[in-house]
Amino acid sequence: MSDHRSWVETYRKVESGLSDLEALCELATLDSGGFSESELDEEHRRFLHEFENLEMRAMLTGRDDARNAIIHIHPGAGGTESNDWAEMLMRMYMRWFETRGWKTDILDLESAEEAGIRGVIIEVIGEYAYGFCKAELGVHRLVRISPFDSNARRHTSFASVFVYPEVDDVPEIEIKPDDLKIDTYRASGAGGQHVNRTESAIR
The missing domain is CATH 3.30.70.1660 (Alpha-Beta Plaits)
Structure with missing residues (x-):
């Protein structure tokens, strides 16, 4: 639900930015003197930032893309x-x-x-x-x-x-003793007579 709300808010920012940019462009056409070029440039940069952000998010459709x-x-x-x-x-x-x-x-x-x-x-x-x-x-x-x-x-x-x-808390996995198979056997390699008499290797 929060993800949908975020999408709506981003879309509305882009929509509002486009409306403001259109109004400033209209003033520029009329040459009414009610705006400055720096104001138009600033609004244009703001709109492009919001639009590119929306466009990028539209491409991020992976399962984990929305995560931290x-x-x-x-x-x-x-x-x-x-x-x-x-x-x-x-x-x-x-x-x-x-x-x-x-x-x-x-x-x-x-x-x-x-x-x-x-x-x-x-x-x-x-x-x-x-x-x-x-x-x-x-x-x-x-x-x-x-x-x-x-x-x-x-x-x-x-x-x-x-x-x-970043994943959510991973649930603790319980392994039952009945699910384990433990084998003991005599180890090979160095160790003298001790390794030949005891089953010291475990798998």
Whole structure:
């Protein structure tokens, strides 16, 4: 129900924005002087933002697209270079989340010794957060003149981004003892006479 309400609200914003934009364009045609070009530009940008948001949501039809997201950023091989690149990605994503009006919670953050981070896990709370973020999954590469290299050489850095949908509480699964089959047998390999006399291996 809340998802349907959100769709209606977004559609009404687009509809209202289009109406306002049409009114401003009409004033521009009449050249009545009752508006400014900056006002028209601002209204146009606002309308495009709402329209693109609606268009994007229409494409997010996956089962988990409407859920919150869990983002895990991990630097690749490369030491300080990759650690710094991972932190740059984290800051970039955090700014993007903020512009979309999403809330964030850093669940885990490990800073590196010299610069950057060794890893971070971020919970992203917002409508269609997973749907918008899932395309970020993969290995991200940065090529630059290293600020950490005294010889100013070019370095390539890598960082992995993992994106998961936030799931509801998983019910506790009860395994009955009758459903288990436990076999004991004599282990092979090193161990002397002890492994030959006792059934110390379990499967």
